[in-house]
Amino acid sequence: MKEENETRQSILARLIPGFVSLTKHGPSGWMVIIGLAIVVVIVVMTAIAPWVAPHDPIKSNVGPLASPPSWQFPMGTTALGQDMLSRILFGGSTMLQVSAISVLICFVIGVPLGLFSAYVGGNLDKTFSLIIDAVYAFPGLVIAIAIAAVLGPGVVNMALSIAVVYIPSYFRIIRSQVLSIKELTYVEAAKSIGAKWHSILFKYIFPNVVPSIVTVATVNFADAVLTAAGLTFIGLGVSVSIPDWGYDLTKGRELLSNGGWWVITFPGVMIILLALGFTFIGEGLSELLNPKLQR
Amino acid sequence: MANRMETIIIVLVLISIVVSAATVYYSTNMLANITALSDQVTSLQDALEAKLASLETTLVVGTTDSVELTLDPAQAYDYFGWNIMQQIGDTLVSVSPGSATGTDFVADLATAWNASSDLKTWDFELRSGVYLSDNVEFNASHVKYSFDRAIALIPSIPEGAPAGLGYDLIINHTEVLSTYKVRFVLNFPFAPFLGILATRSSAIVDPKYAPQAQVNYTASSARNSTPLAFVGPYVLSEWNRVAGRDLEIKLDANPNYWNIASGYPKIKHIIFKFYSDSSTLRLAIGAGDVDMAYRQIAALDAQDLETNPNVKVWHGKGTFIQYFCFQTKRAPFNETKVRVAVAAALNRSTVTETVFLGTASPAYSIIPPGMLGSTEAFSILGDANYTYTKSLLAELGYDETNKLTFDLWYESSGHYPQSDAQALLYKEALEASGVISVTLKNADWASYKLNRDQEIMDAYVYGWYPDYLDPDDYAFLYWASWLHTNYANSTQVSLYDQARATTNTTLRTQLYAQIDDMAAEQCSVVPLFVSTTLAVTKPNVYGVYLDITMDMRYWLISK
């Protein structure tokens, strides 16, 4: 009993240290804090947008068409005369949702699959690996377009396209980790004293795999944001009646070739910031949790 | 020591990223000199060729189009394929450059023509002294061969232009009356026959290169890649494709051109270069990488380039229209009043001004303005005529608390220009009435077409490019079965059939006006706007005609 509590305690102690203790861990700790701060600010900004935004983000002709930032429109207007500031405030929601849902799907499918397959081993493992390799070798673009065409555009479907491409990565990383852990002596010892497979898996193996999962998840988040922007670029984004940074980034390209920098730059910076936030968290955490780097 | 090395490396790498571009530029100059000095004749020749190209003899045209399939008149049905074919081949008649109506035909390979009174027999006198390659003189047998071939290939090329235009349905047979006289016998009286003869699918082929099987693109030989007789102002000298898309097309002045006395073509060499989308094309013309940019120029680009002293923007009429379609087989659009109410709430000028920045004009008839039979029929409904909308809908029980709700679909893969922006504005205009609520839905082109055929869309936006310039190729859109609006009107159809059976322009105008008036009462299909054509060139380029045919006649262009 006590042992179990201690194991849980150790996971928590490594995953969610208090902010104060984070700062004690040097620059890596600071990276995590900054990353979290960026993400939290963006989430909050998107949440309070309906109350704070000065204009309706999709209403056209609220201002002159494609006008540069001014006092009235601090971030300028789009080619349809929409207010950029309002669109920036509202526009993160699609990306946040897409990345969150895709990470969730990957987690729910990829992690158990990898754990199970590697632990059981044998032919089951070989079969799963083969299938996952095939999925990995399938161009993600084709999957994305196929899903969008069959299921229609939308947040969940974009997340699904991204998740399908990422699950192999989760699977592979977890599988290689489990493969090396399961040969360790203390796991053998546990088996010899008759521990059930599920307690071995969750008490001994899973906690050691968590750091890699966390790292991959944050990279997944960042990549999902960028992939969502890329999918919108080729026309697979959400409907035009939903303000979206990726949409403005795509449309802003046309304006940029004509000298209008504001429609592409502000969403571009926001997308970079969001991706950065997730990456900082991932970088920092991977350094903190990587035992080989502890002096 | 080691630390300093590292710092130096970092600094060097970071600087080199910025400096490498400059290095290439300068080293290009340096190496070019060294090459000339060290007597590498090939390099010198190429450099010389490039310089020559920049003189008045070559025009570099940038475009986002690409030949879709082949340059075979029996198959090609795409704009760009037809455009290239127009430069190298010829038809019996063509439309005069600068035409406003699309029906002022001029002599091309035919010098005179007349039709029987029942419009079923058409005789043409052909031009003498026109030579195909190898000194074979053009005569009536070539005309017969071309049309017989086109019709014979219809079963094996069902998606081609002759099939789509109905050559086998229209033409009964072609007769050689004498060396320079040919006769077409039609199956029914067809007034717009000259229009059909002016299209690219009626171009004359050279039997030597036109077997009775379609001719495909041959990578190594431009001459063997098209069956067309090279009787036009240019010959195809090079055609390179990669993965089904054009990489390079080169046209050179045709020494055997029958109209060479006119001084055309002015520019002796044309090089086409293919860009992926309008933004990259716009950058290319802005940077001076090409002399001319044609299709597609976005409205924003045109607006910005107007003020750019390094380029000239050309505007012209267009014939591409877009229109609203309603699914009339079920609620809510089975009620005529609902369709009329929605049509009245539309605001065309906001769309043409906001989305297209004036490069499109509102359309109040399915026939483009300037063409025979065009009217302003739909203007009786007004634009953003909310009082009318509200009163009509109120009769059916719709008001602010019980709004008319429906889905408006648009295609989202770039098949039509700015579909998403258009849809947004239509939704706004309709919802501004206060009694309508619109949900926007989108699908990529293939799914959109499927949805149309399966009739699952309540309201959708569609577009139309004409094959030939006659109201005959527009008016039927009001009831076209392939639009799947499930709307039929036998009165309109009979008016239409009467109009195509006479050449009396007054009568035809009356008939089309009647069709328009009925359409405005029924609103099965509501015309939205007509596009204009845009081209951008360097300031030293002249002779760009952007007329109602939307054909770019490159032989008229000069520097």
Added chain:
Amino acid sequence: MGLRTYIITRIILTIPTLLLLLTAVFLIMRVLPGDPVALHFEKKATPETMEALRHILGLDKPLWQQYLDYVWGVIDIGYLIQHGYPNLGKSMQVTTEDVGGQIFSAFPATLELAIYAIIIAVVIGVLLGVASSKKYNSVPDHIIREFGIITYAVPIFFLGIILQLIFGVYLRWLPTGLRIAPTVEPPVSITGLYTIDSLIEGNLYKFIESVKALLLPSFTLGIILSGVFVRLTRTNMLETLRLEFVTAARARGLKESTVTYRYALRNAFLPVLTMMGLQFALLLGGAVLTETTFSWPGLGRYIVTRINFRDYTAIQGAVVMFGLFVTLVSLVVDILYAYLDPRIRL
């Protein structure tokens, strides 16, 4: 198991993987709403004409027969020898062209871009990563780390168009797109790579022109990818530099640069090699966004346009080819890895 058995097993395993891919894409394409036949008829089309085209394209045959015909065509070695590319059927959009021919004509452009992009990414990434690892926790280390992170977070078409504007429009140093300037004749195609072909031809002018056109797209891609290599090299170097044999080498009095590059980097390079292989394989699928931004006639754009036309054969062919590349590259990388690191045997 020995190295030879490992290689043979892996090669044999690629066949079921590819078959799985082929079947998957075959089914996916037919599940997609939309009909390639209908897309040929923009305007009026009667059921008879559509049926005629359907028959010509072979789409009226039962599904299993289409599948078998297709698989039979792919493994047709005679065709492969005769044409230089496998029989992947005729495109359903450009019905006059072979899919195999189309893919192989688009491939060199993508290959050239991928090669130069990877070279740039690895050179920048490894050098910066090594430099950063030597100065762990110092200011340059942080700057380089930020560089590595930020570059990867930049959307590629954003960076692309900015570079185009600076170097193409304002400075007019480099072309804004295409593989070579419009007025220059491309070199005679031997490998399909303009740079190599122009050198083979001995034509320095064409070589320089093709390099000029390559610079912007490969730099854009390269800089963005370098971030991955910076971080990877840095992490691995940090681990390796702590190992005992490095301290021993230093104790023996070897120069720091020798220790860094000859000893530490060699060992840290293996994961970089793996990543190089993976990224290269992904790039071979065609960097759609880069190709669109720079009008580069490669496979990425090909795939996107073909899906829009529901060109079954083209997408099947592209997926199979792409799968083949990825599997081959992973195989080569894994073999290299197993060869270089004796600890790894599966």
